[in-house]
Amino acid sequence: MGLNIDLNFDNCEEDITPNVDENMMGGEEHVDKGDCGIKDSANDLGMGLTSKDDQNLEPYNGMEFDSHEEAYSFYLKYAKFLGFAVSRKASRRSKISDKLIDAKFSCTRYGTKRESNAINPRPCLKIDCQATLHVKRRQDCGKWFVQNFIKEHNHELFPNEAHYFPCHRKITSIDKHNIDTLHAVRVGTSKIFAAMAKQRGGYQNVGFLQKDIRNHLDKERRLALESGDAKAMLEHFMLMQEENPNFFYAIDLDEEQRLKNVFWVDAKGRENYKNFGDVVSFDTTYITNKYKMPFAPFIGVNNHFQSTLLGCALLADETTSTFVWLMQTWTRAMGGRAPTAILTDQDKAMKAAITMVFPNARHRFCLWHILSKIPEKLGNVLKKHENFMGVLNKCIYNSWTEEDFEKRWWNMVEIFELEGNEWVESLFEDRKQWVPTYMRDTFFAGMSTTQRSESINSFFDKYVNRKTTLKEFVEQYKVALLDRQEEEAHADFNTWHKKPAVKSPSPFEKQMSIVYTHEVFKKFQIEVLGACGCYPQKEKEDGMIITLKVQDFEKKEEFKVVWDATKEEVCCLCRCFEYNGFLCRHAMAVLQSLGFFHIPSHYILKRWTKDAKPRHTIRHISIGVQSTEQRFNDLLGMATKLIEEGSLSHESFNIANHALEEALKQCTIANHSLKGLKKPTCGPCDFHDVGKENVDSNMLCDITVLDPKVSKTKGAPKRMKRGIEQGNKKKYNNKPRNVSLEL
Template identity: 35%
Template sequence: MHLREQRKNNIGNEGASVFAYLKKQQELDPNFYFDIELDSNLVLRSFFWADSRSRNDFLIFGDVVVFDVTYKTNKFMMPFAPFTSVNHHRQSILFGCALLADETEETFFWLFNQWLKCMFDKAPKVIITDMDGAMYNAIKRVFPHTRHRFCSWHIGKHLIEHVFEIRDIHGDFKKDYYEWYNSKDASTSELRWKLFTQKYNITNISWLSKMWDRRQHWVPAYLKDHFVAGMTSSGRSESINAFFDGFVNSKTQLLEFITQYEKALQSRHQAEEQEDFNTLNSVANLLTSYALERCAAQFYTKNMFKLFQQEFKQSLECWYEEVNIIGTDTTFRVGLSCEDVSNWCNVIYDDCNTTIICECAKFETDGFLCKHILHIMIAKKHLQSIPDLYLLRRWSISARSLVNNVKLGDNSDIVTPMMKWKLTNIQTNIFNHATASKEGYEFVMSSLNGLLKNIKDSVQYSEPTSIASQVGSTPIFQESYGISIRDPTIVKTKGRPKIASRIESGIETSQAQVKKRTCGTCGGKGHYSTTCPQKDQVILSTFSSFILLFFITIFIISIIFSFILFKQVDIVKKDQI
């Protein structure tokens, strides 16, 4: 049995081809990172890779990361695990991805460690995932200081599954639940939860009670202190899977998957470049003559300005009332004129430091000002520009220049991969400017020669090691080059619910319909004529139709015959006359 399994795994050369391709990519791009995991029999288990562009993107946009796994994107059914986020245009971007052997805690632990090593040991501030237990435990081990947020879509899905009986019995359940869920602060949430559990007899062993114990991961009142770039679900990750429609499917071989992934990635880059072009070569349509709106139009990318403008437009429809003044802090209550006053938000303005805070926490979570703050800035304080504190450069057209301002986080004398990475980025910028003209080339060459002489004269020099040797694939695989790596086994999704919680891609759904058996009797999918449940009815219906058609045919023939006979008789009568 064991020998048969080994022979089965030796069929094809996909494992070796994958390694050879990734190795080749690293030779072409020294900052390309990959690692693969083999078992004791050299059977490929998992592999992870990220190109230099993805690593560079993480340094700029890696404050919040979405992680999820999707299925059926390759012939071995290996879960596809992309790390995603959004760029300065709110477009989905990728920070590398993996194909995994399974979804156990140890596999996620291996993957997260590889990804952390790839990203210069710089952990994200926030990570958004579903509620998978293995994933949850691995994140606590690898990213202990990262804020872990549960996907709101999965929360809603599980809520429907677990509380439908209570909801059907009690008509007010839905209203009371969302009144608690949308509490503005933690103290209000805890008070409402106590009343909610008493009213509906929520026991300690219920699903809702267990989720209450993890409220810091999903209840909005406990999540207002961290930036999520407007994302609350793993939809970005699942939309990446949908984006691969037309590129990969359930029959795609591993090497083909990687090459098609590269094409899809390139398509993402082109989409970003197009939005950069649109921002730089268009003028925003202003709704008003307010200086605040003009300031935002000059700062944000085109897509982000549209989101800001929606808030700005609503701010003009807001009212406010002054609540109290304590020292330099003035508290206002602000809301739409059509809203109930109890739903208005408190806004605190500090005249001394020109700081302003709103309890809706839109700036803290989404990165741009809410309608409540904008209304006070316009109606009460008459500000002519948005303070720099509230202009997040992440959403500006110059966001990519932030990579050179990334904090190193290392005070030692050792030159880290991050330091080398920053030098590489400056080098690339110099090259781009130098090759724009001959004058630029000559100036840069003269400057660099002088700089190189100064460095050699003032700094003790030794032959540097390459970035790739420090952050590339591990030595075991460099030594294994040429060894026939066995192909992975087909993944069994052990522990997953019968009804998958993942979103199937459109191409998977359409192909599944095509592959289903087609019945020749009823035309339905999933069975043959011999097992057709409607066989008797269809046969009876067909027989009845045949009999009816037979009598109709006889009737039509009789009419035609009578018509011909009538014509003959008429002709004979005319001849006699």
């Protein structure tokens, strides 16, 4: 008997191994091809589930449906609630009537992994999960019933991240209408996505991803902005703190009650700082608003090697006093904990402030900013000597010890006649704050430049322009922040749901493939593969300490590695672990030669692992009492579903219309009964540090805050080209004290 197997992969993340149940094969029927496509109604399900829904959500043998599509929709809803993806495994048609009589749906992790000879094989999800729903059509009445239901899965489920699975994503007709309407007035895809997430109470409730919007529109547009002022910005801050008490902001006013500096950080940023606040990049070269106030973000690196915002500010100037105010305020917002390392531009005012506020932090200058000044400072040398940059780069990047660097530096100064050059002399004086050799003993998460701050600045280009007002800026910042959080949540999902492809038989690679996040593992994987080109040789042995020379054939260099058997410590000249947080190829080559086949636990930094932060945490910290905005969003979501159903027929319209009229009447009565009750009053203008009870959100209601003066920046209106602050023009201790408000 010939069978045509129908397998539809539209909703699968990868190919499925054909596997038709023998119970589906028989007699006069044949398996059909191509008739299991998803109908438009299949995903039109409720985005949330009530407790009553939950009780009746699980399929059972004998359960009946009007059609196989209804059965698929039910199983899809069940899968979304539990947190797994579904694919259509197979179906059959009757040879006599040509009608579908049999269908089987399964978890997408059904089947076994295929062998692949590809150089870079794709990650495979197949782990032989048997969870399936098998439905058949009754001959007498045409109803469909559950022939067999296998509930158990052999893998972890993801109920909080189910919206990332392709089968649970669909843009409805109303969504398409809203997207097209917003796009017609030049709203970008990120703003559209964020607006829908806000409307429905979170990205997980939208029903699709931002890339699905891009696919629908196939183009992007910039945002249309409105106006605002300093007072409106503060009111916006108060509203944000009302929604979430962990939101923190502070303002700095001058003697005229005019806004000078403002700082804010949301609850997510404060939470991230607990896990990823060891290394921070700080940059003020971005100017975006009409007052030309530098935007100064504090940037960290999360466990996916993504940039994460740990707070930001708009500043009136770039003096030491301003930086001191900002860094002290930021430290209070973060519970008094200072970073262990901080990366900034080379600026004397900033350096002085960091010395005062973070005396124990390792301060590093951005290497790119220093090297970018060479054409200006040493232009004549570049014209005269074509090999100058080659010699300088070798001095900077190939000096593995301080002695090597200093020897090469002075040889370079002599060869190119740079004696007496003030800029060159200043670089040597500050060498411990920019030369990699002096930094390799400190963890910098692999950063040597403020490129992450620059990337955040570029990211904000999509949301603001030079005419953007203060209120607009903080509002767009909130939207941008939600986008970043969604990227982080998606990376979390991919890390836990998918396993990276292993490219070698190395036990180290296999071990860390299930420990590190995907992005960190990719960087570690480069070192694992590089270890194949390393040859260790014992140089000397002193008791329990062994010194080895490792020939790196790829880099064409020799590295010294020291092994201390008593402490099980390995130290390489390149200092990869100390600087990047994972072992280098040279250390792994030595470990393997000594009979070690697992990375010691003290060389696995938690901040790079999947467990760097708690699993399945709620994205937005819940509040004891729902805000007006939350209530509005919840009702709007339910009303949208009512509109969709109520508009389909005259009967459903009458039902919906009657229900709305009755509900409106009852709400009006309830609200009238609340009138005359206690109203909020302005609280005293008290100031509280972080960790104490929050101040009344209306504490600034009696303060008239004036717009800031236009800042006199040191460079172009967008990217600021900062010079070095003049010696003693503005002494911090002699500066008049300004008003500072914190919440």
